[in-house]
Amino acid sequence: MATETLTRQAVTPELDLDGLDSILGIHVGTLNTLLLSRLERHLESFKVTPKQVAILWLVNANPGVKQSDLSRFFKIERPTVHQFVRQLTMNGHLVSEPSKLDRRAGGLWITETGTATLTAAREIIFTDEAELLSPLTPAEREELYRLTIKVYLSVPNRT
Amino acid sequence: MATETLTRQAVTPELDLDGLDSILGIHVGTLNTLLLSRLERHLESFKVTPKQVAILWLVNANPGVKQSDLSRFFKIERPTVHQFVRQLTMNGHLVSEPSKLDRRAGGLWITETGTATLTAAREIIFTDEAELLSPLTPAEREELYRLTIKVYLSVPNRT
DNA sequence: TATTGTTATACTCTATAACTATA
DNA sequence: TATAGTTATAGAGTATAACAATA
Numbered sequence: 034m035a036t037e038t039l040t041r042q043a044v045t046p047e048l049d050l051d052g053l054d055s056i057l058g059i060h061v062g063t064l065n066t067l068l069l070s071r072l073e074r075h076l077e078s079f080k081v082t083p084k085q086v087a088i089l090w091l092v093n094a095n096p097g098v099k100q101s102d103l104s105r106f107f108k109i110e111r112p113t114v115h116q117f118v119r120q121l122t123m124n125g126h127l128v129s130e131p132s133k134l135d136r137r138a139g140g141l142w143i144t145e146t147g148t149a150t151l152t153a154a155r156e157i158i159f160t161d162e163a164e165l166l167s168p169l170t171p172a173e174r175e176e177l178y179r180l181t182i183k184v185y186l187s188v189p190n191r192t
Numbered sequence: 193m194a195t196e197t198l199t200r201q202a203v204t205p206e207l208d209l210d211g212l213d214s215i216l217g218i219h220v221g222t223l224n225t226l227l228l229s230r231l232e233r234h235l236e237s238f239k240v241t242p243k244q245v246a247i248l249w250l251v252n253a254n255p256g257v258k259q260s261d262l263s264r265f266f267k268i269e270r271p272t273v274h275q276f277v278r279q280l281t282m283n284g285h286l287v288s289e290p291s292k293l294d295r296r297a298g299g300l301w302i303t304e305t306g307t308a309t310l311t312a313a314r315e316i317i318f319t320d321e322a323e324l325l326s327p328l329t330p331a332e333r334e335e336l337y338r339l340t341i342k343v344y345l346s347v348p349n350r351t
Numbered sequence: 352t353a354t355t356g357t358t359a360t361a362c363t364c365t366a367t368a369a370c371t372a373t374a
Numbered sequence: 375t376a377t378a379g380t381t382a383t384a385g386a387g388t389a390t391a392a393c394a395a396t397a
Contacts, residue, residue: 041341045265051253053246057321057333058227060340063267065224066388067344068217073363073389082363087212094210101378106204108222113365115380129379137373137378162216168346173339174216180328180336181219182200185226187327225365232386241386260355272388274357288356296355296396 068165075157079150080124086154088117089143092127093151097140099132108185126150227324234316238309239283245313247276248306251286256299258291267344285309 041054053059072083081089091106092098104114118141121127126147132138143151166174200213212218231242240248250265251257263273277300280286285306288298302310325333 041265041345044345045261048250048257048261048265049253051249053249053253056317057325057337057340058224058231058242058317059246060337060344061220061224061227064340064344065217065220067267067347068220069363070388071347072217083217084364087218090210090212091207094208094212098207099378102204102207106200106207108226109364110366111379112367112381116364119380135374135378139379158215158217165343165347166216168342169339173342176335177339177343178216178219180332180339181216181223183327183332184324184336185219185223186200186203188226188230188324221364228386229365243387258355268387269389270356271358271390275387278357294355294397298356
């Protein structure tokens with residue numbers, strides 16, 4: 034039995050892809066949508082979105098973190114971060130306390146409700162990951178992480 | 193000089209990531225956003241979005257293709273496909289002709305305007321790809337494609 | 352009954368512009 | 375001048391629900 038490479042062409046043989054499948058963005062986008070839509074569905078009962086959990090995760094590990102730090106880490110603009118912070122604040126998952134040292138900044142702290150939600154959400158995320166990555170060998174997983182990160186860390190910002 | 197693995201931790205050393213960077217979705221999402229936002233900016237003058245170009249690409253290569261075929265290929269719902277078709281139709285990039293054989297279905301055809309836009313957009317996409325993937329060796333590029341596709345083609349639909 | 356296309360609506364994530372307050 | 379946060383608005387991509395027409 035020959036080892037066959039599974040291609041997207043093989044899934045929709047009636048379509049001439051004309052090289053569209055040579056574009057990396059197509060595959061990254063498809064994978065991203067699949068990962069996100071699954072996770073959204075699994076997190077539905079906890080009333081949190083994937084990005085909200087990611088924010089909560091870092092606030093939990095970094096009590097008093099600033100929104101601008103989160104903005105830098107996630108590579109998203111400050112107003113975008115603020116939107117998630119506002120949602121999480123309204124849901125009682127975190128609180129914002131103005132810093133005494135720099136009164137412009139406000140430190141973020143997770144609440145008890147937030148901790149409970151984060152704990153449950155983490156379980157779901159780990160289960161999802163294990164299931165989704167099960168077709169890959171450990172070496173392949175490592176390589177997928179490494180290559181993905183290598184590309185976006187090498188990309189010049191806003192060119 | 194030792195070969196160092198570039199990590200996300202190294203970019204924001206002040207943050208305790210607490211394992212968040214072990215989640216694949218974080219990296220795929222970041223890469224996806226970076227690829228998309230760049231491409232959106234570069235396509236801005238042509239008044240088309242990345243997804244519109246992808247649709248146009250397949251309509252061009254498959255004259256008379258049905259919306260439901262595109263839905264299957266892109267793994268998105270029919271109303272989502274229809275939205276892009278409507279945008280492209282309004283912009284004069286494609287036309288929809290009802291099929292004579294199956295009057296439920298409508299075949300899609302690209303227009304002259306659509307062809308011109310697609311040709312220009314393809315140039316931009318190829319240039320983008322080459323630039324973005326330049327940090328990777330040819331073998332690494334192949335592996336990134338292969339692994340990305342392998343994951344999402346193995347994922348059970350809607351679980 | 353199943354498929355194709357459509358309409359209406361809503362959600363997630365992201366951005367820009369413009370503002371206030373503070374450093 | 376620069377930074378932190380905020381508000382308002384918009385755009386890209388996706389989904390579900392419900393429907394008509396056709397097979």
